[in-house]
Amino acid sequence: MKEAQLVENDFIASWIHEIKTPLTAMKLIMATRQSDPDIRKMETEWLRIHLLVDRQLYMTRLPALESDYVLEQVSVQRLAAEEVRELAAWCMEKNLAVSIEGNDATVVTDRKWCRFIIRQLLTNAIKYSPTGTSLTFRTNVTEQENVFLDLIDEGPGIQPHDLPRIFDKGFTGGNGRIHNASTGLGLYLAHTVAAKIGITLQVHSIQPQGTTMRMTFTDSNAFETVRRGQADNIPL
Structure with missing residues (x-):
């Protein structure tokens, strides 16, 4: 098999x-x-x-x-901007205004896989955002040096009973059934990849005030810590 x-x-x-x-x-x-x-x-x-x-x-x-994992120092806002450019045609079709706010920060992550996560979140936000609304990327750094990247939309929000299941494989939720446009894979894949590369995904939503998807980059990368530890133990 x-x-x-x-x-x-x-x-x-x-x-x-x-x-x-x-x-x-x-x-x-x-x-x-x-x-x-x-x-x-x-x-x-x-x-x-x-x-x-x-x-x-x-x-x-x-x-x-x-x-297929390569770590490097990257700008969080630059990663977001690159994905906005990739999806610009779709944003223009729906007349969505996209802005990037907050102080930029540098994180250690895999550029390609991190962009994949942002793309799934952005695709989801564009899909459910009403025409003529706005999307906002907002960055912040805590005192513990954890970096946040929030994606805030003005969509219909997520029903409270759907929130615990939005990262489950195949789960489409109430909005997905109404719009008949969801596969139940985007957020599941984003969450799966995030867990593998040391990023935490959280969601905050209040109907009908929109949804905030948060990516949290910790001050150190767990995968890189393990990799370096293994490399240090390899005899020369």
Whole structure:
């Protein structure tokens, strides 16, 4: 069964890489006709397909995350800004104003996987935010040198009885059933990756005042501590 699963994962990864080629070609064609309003609408739909394919690729990599893990010092606000640029077409389609507030901070984390977490949170916020509202990234540093990155939306909020289950695999909740747009995977994957790379995810929501998703970066990275300890014990 394990061997069959590995074969299936290799097949899915191969399919994803193959489909990225026509997607890239489509992107280049659309870039030459930005003045056409129909092309701009197609760009938003292209972005949704791209996000689904990209998420599937990360899902195939998730079991081997430990071997695809590179720590570096990165700016939290820069990570958020990079994801905002990636999803700009979708934000413009819904007329969402996106701002980044607070004092910037540097954390030690894996840039690629951390951006994946932010992307899942941002995708979720855009999906459920009403047209013409705003999204806010806010950073803060505590006295214990823990770094917070909050994503605040003005959506419908999450029902109290749904809050304990939002990170469960396949759970769509009341909003997902109403909008029929949820797979129950985005927040589950974000939470799973966060736990693996030493980031804590929390949610605060009061209906109908919106939702705040908080990423907490601790002052030290547990994975890096273990890795260094193992390296120190390797005989020369």
